[in-house]
């Protein structure tokens with residue numbers, strides 16, 4: 001697999017643009033984030049806050065806001081000086097963590113389907129990637145505990161977890177997290193957990209693995225303002241955790257970007273102070289949009305896996321998802337992502353559709369898709385395989 005080749009997101013977005021399709025491929029909102037947050041960024045620029053290189057670990061206001069957030073929401077004790085690192089989006093935090101916490105040849109364990117940067121970061125670090133497959137069971141994605149146990153070997157150093165999970169929309173349950181934590185303690189593993197969708201949860205409860213027994217000292221938690229505040233272009237992310245792990249990640253980060261997003265850091269610090277109210281509003285809106293997409297597609301005969309969190313729903317076509325997605329912009333005027341690209345194993349049945357779009361856009365997408373028939377439903381009629 002060429003992890004540095006053209007991304008499916010770019011390909012599908014180009015197809016969407018050239019066919020004037022509704023793009024449910026890329027996961028970014030088509031509505032602006034909170035007006036106060038946008039105003040705070042403008043005010044910071046006007047006041048000359050952050051226009052020059054900010055401190056390498058991030059501005060104090062934001063580091064303190066992140067530490068307070070971790071304490072207020074999850075009861076975690078994070079040191080704003082030594083235990084927090086502000087990064088250029090969660091993307092940089094993930095890259096710096098994988099590079100800083102593994103040596104070439106070390107094993108890195110993750111769950112497939114996975115966010116695509118995980119595979120690329122493992123390659124950059126020279127780490128050996130092992131995957132445990134998530135599969136739907138009674139409408140919920142889960143994994144086989146024995147597969148997870150078997151995937152941990154003597155070379156495994158790092159577990160890269162993502163909950164809430166992209167692309168499935170799964171929220172890892174307490175028993176699942178307990179098993180991962182037990183294995184981490186038993187095998188002395190470090191866990192890096194990507195929680196960028198922590199505030200976009202509709203069903204179930206997001207439990208940071210860092211809160212489990214034995215985990216605070218071995219877990220780096222990553223999050224970002226992009227999804228929480230609908231400002232994906234600002235690229236303000238962060239990692240928090242034990243001072244020694246954060247020091248190693250910061251050591252890599254200084255040679256990736258050194259610093260970034262100066263004025264936006266101040267705005268995000270302000271936003272985090274009232275994130276609870278904002279997240280409650282956003283979640284209610286997204287839940288309604290999820291239901292619009294999921295029930296609309298189900299009524300048209302699609303098999304849909306409704307997500308517990310994030311802003312992605314999965315359509316199960318049974319087979320031929322990549323070919324279907326490539327044809328879809330031209331035939332139906334809608335673009336989606338075949339999640340095959342997020343697997344190491346060959347799984348070509350799922351399509352990811354983003355619902356962080358205006359309600360009228362989702363309605364129109366459902367209308368267009370209802371004119372198509374899923375491959376599974378038309379077996380024998382020349383469906384792509």
Ligand SMILES: Cc1ncc(COP(=O)(O)O)c(C=O)c1O
Nearest residue numbers: 089090091115166196224226237
């Ligand atoms: C699971 C996951 N992690 C990380 C990111 C990247 O976050 P950021 O935009 O803050 O770099 C995304 C963005 O889609 C994501 O889905």
